[in-house]
Amino acid sequence: MASDLRFDGRVVIVTGAGGGLGKSHALAFAKRGASVVVNDLGGSHTGEGASTRAADVVVEEIRAAGGKAVANYDSVLDGDKIVETAMKAFGRVDIVINNAGILKDVSFARMTDQQWDLIFKVHVEGAYKVTRAAWPIMRKQKYGRIINTTSAAGLYGNFGQANYSAAKLAVVGFTQTLALEGKKDNIHTNVIAPIAASRMTETIMPPDMLASLKPEMVTPLVEYLCHEGTTENGSIFEVGAGFVGKLRWERTGGHGFPINKELLPEDVREKWSKIIDFTDGRTTHPASTSQSMESVMANFENVQEEKAAVQVLSAD
Numbered sequence: 213m214a215s216d217l218r219f220d221g222r223v224v225i226v227t228g229a230g231g232g233l234g235k236s237h238a239l240a241f242a243k244r245g246a247s248v249v250v251n252d253l254g255g256s257h258t259g260e261g262a263s264t265r266a267a268d269v270v271v272e273e274i275r276a277a278g279g280k281a282v283a284n285y286d287s288v289l290d291g292d293k294i295v296e297t298a299m300k301a302f303g304r305v306d307i308v309i310n311n312a313g314i315l316k317d318v319s320f321a322r323m324t325d326q327q328w329d330l331i332f333k334v335h336v337e338g339a340y341k342v343t344r345a346a347w348p349i350m351r352k353q354k355y356g357r358i359i360n361t362t363s364a365a366g367l368y369g370n371f372g373q374a375n376y377s378a379a380k381l382a383v384v385g386f387t388q389t390l391a392l393e394g395k396k397d398n399i400h401t402n403v404i405a406p407i408a409a410s411r412m413t414e415t416i417m418p419p420d421m422l423a424s425l426k427p428e429m430v431t432p433l434v435e436y437l438c439h440e441g442t443t444e445n446g447s448i449f450e451v452g453a454g455f456v457g458k459l460r461w462e463r464t465g466g467h468g469f470p471i472n473k474e475l476l477p478e479d480v481r482e483k484w485s486k487i488i489d490f491t492d493g494r495t496t497h498p499a500s501t502s503q504s505m506e507s508v509m510a511n512f513e514n515v516q517e518e519k520a521a522v523q524v525l526s527a528d
């Protein structure tokens with residue numbers, strides 16, 4: 213039988229680990245030997261207030277089970293302080309789980325600048341600040357594993373969540389660039405779109421559904437992705453209720469219009485069914501900006517002969 217995935221000697225920061233998914237991640241890493249920084253600001257799910265209790269309870273639970281953990285009560289916006297807690301307590305940082313989050317749901321017509329900004333601050337700037345502080349440490353030790361947390365709302369949009377959707381997709385772009393920049397230093401970054409029962413979802417899902425959506429069914433993917441033996445990098449996963457699947461972009465074969473002819477909206481209309489056709493067997497899955505550019509570059513060759521001009525030239 214293959215050996216267990218262990219994290220002995222590894223130091224893990226889990227943000228927003230006072231409840232829900234973060235708590236599940238923190239307990240699991242500690243159980244498998246890691247030293248854990250349990251970060252949580254301890255506010256409400258819409259970002260009001262603060263308390264040390266949320267993080268303390270999880271630290272107590274880890275210690276009671278014989279594990280190693282320290283609490284940190286800073287906002288993820290003070291990411292350097294969270295990393296400092298890890299360095300002071302354990303002397304290194306190997307894994308960062310950017311999980312902290314809040315909601316400010318409201319229809320776009322009623323959204324205020326404040327509701328927009330706060331969501332971006334916590335989800336995007338928060339992930340940036342914590343990761344930015346850990347990055348030089350990971351680069352120096354040539355080892356790091358980072359997990360960011362997006363949402364189906366970010367990948368597909370969701371009514372009443374224009375702020376949250378935009379911020380959550382920003383986290384995906386952030387992940388993919390970190391994956392490229394970290395690769396040479398053995399820093400791997402992946403992003404998960406979880407679905408789990410938590411105080412964030414308990415008001416919007418029926419109780420029987422929530423019973424099947426245990427955070428503990430999300431955490432094992434996070435553990436696997438963060439293990440030193442795992443090479444997965446820059447990927448997006450949907451995970452929940454025991455389902456785990458990877459996501460990628462798909463593009464139609466499209467249509468290339470001649471590059472030397474004026475392109476009119478009527479031309480686009482004429483080829484529309486081809487432009488949007490995913491069933492014609494010519495779809496591609498671009499996984500980088502260079503792969504994305506390939507079809508555009510190929511169309512540089514798409515020059516339509518100017519028949520009349522050729523005739524005039526040969527007549528001379």
Ligand code: NAI
Nearest residue numbers: 228232233253254255287288311312313363407408410412
């Ligand atoms: P939760 O509300 O139980 O946990 C979030 C934690 O983050 C809370 O303990 C909260 O105190 C903490 N937090 C909030 N702002 C913070 C800040 N500025 N600094 C430090 N800690 C802060 O919610 P849940 O469901 O566990 O969410 C975890 C992550 O998963 C979030 O990023 C959320 O957007 C994401 N997510 C959750 C889904 C679900 O089905 N539960 C679906 C899609 C995404």
